[in-house]
Amino acid sequence: MEPLRGAALLLLLCAAACAQNDCVCEKNKRVTDCMLVNGVCRCSSIGSGVTVNCDTLTSKCLLMKAEVKSTKSGRREKPKDAFEDTDGLYDPECENNGVFKAKQCNGTTCWCVNTAGVRRTDKHDTDLKCNRLVRTTWIIIEMKHAERETPLNTESLKKFFKETISRRYMLNGRYIANVLYENPYITIDLKQNSSDKSAGEVDIADVAYYFEKDVKGDSIFLNNRLNVSIDNEVVQLEKAVVYYVDEVAPEFSMKSLTPGVIAVIVIVIIAIVAGIVVLVLTRRKKGKYVKAEVKEMNEMHRGLNA
Secondary structure (H helix, E strand, O other), X not given: OHHHHHHXXXXXHHHHHHHHHOOOOOXXXXXXXXXXXXXXXXXXXXXXXXXXXXXXXXXXXHHHHHHHHHXXXXXXXXXXXXXXXXXXXXXXXXXXXXXXXXEEEEOOEEEEEEOOOOEOEOOEOOOOOOOOOEOEEXXXXXXXXXXXXXXXXXXHHHHHHHHXXXXXXXXXXXXXXXXXXXXXXXXXXXEOOOOOOOOOOOOHHHHHHHHHHHHHOOOXXXXXXXXXXXXXEEOOEOOOEEEEEEOOOOEOOHHHOOHHHHHHHHHHHHHHHHHHHHHHHHHHHHHHHHHHHHHHHHHHHHHHHO
């Protein structure tokens, strides 16, 4: 009987030890095999197996890789009104520290990306060379709130978003360059140079990705949806659009431009050519007039001398 009691006690102690080592990753639900290490919850990121620190945001590259893997395996938790939207989503190659590799490929098609993982060149074959990972220094998040009878208080709105971005996404307030409200549009500017960013600080690309997912209703946080409440009034946000500005201009050719942009360029070129043609014709007419005037003057002089 004593050996059985000893075995039962040992099992209970093991169970208690295992329970103490288990933890929940509050800032990333796309993880597995979570363990409490030195008081910090560390988990394995789905799709890559890279260990992530749950005390801070997970890099965008690892999150995208996890989302692609989850979508393929059918394990992804979908919102009630979800429909497929894969714009900008691909299975990225990440460095061991979670940042994007400068060169990304899908089979035999490759392209270069910035630190936000956004394509910044035309697509080429596998011989493409991406010399370095270009930093995204400015991210512009544009969205609008649902229709309402009166506009929101501008100062209250600015205070809410600055505090939320600093607290929820752990971004140092000095990187929140501006919050602009033009009813019903809201624009948030995040600026962060590599020289400004300290080791351990979250990246603005990761913040923008978490925020965009929150607005879409597909939060990366575990059981912690974003609630927008300004002056004690719930505000419904519509889909966010994110724009990226890199420290080096992107390298797109004319063929990659949208028809609208190409049309504008063509119109500008036509206007310039038309202006040059008008200028040349005007000068020619003026020249002919001067020549005719000189000829008439000469004939008058000859008449007087005669």
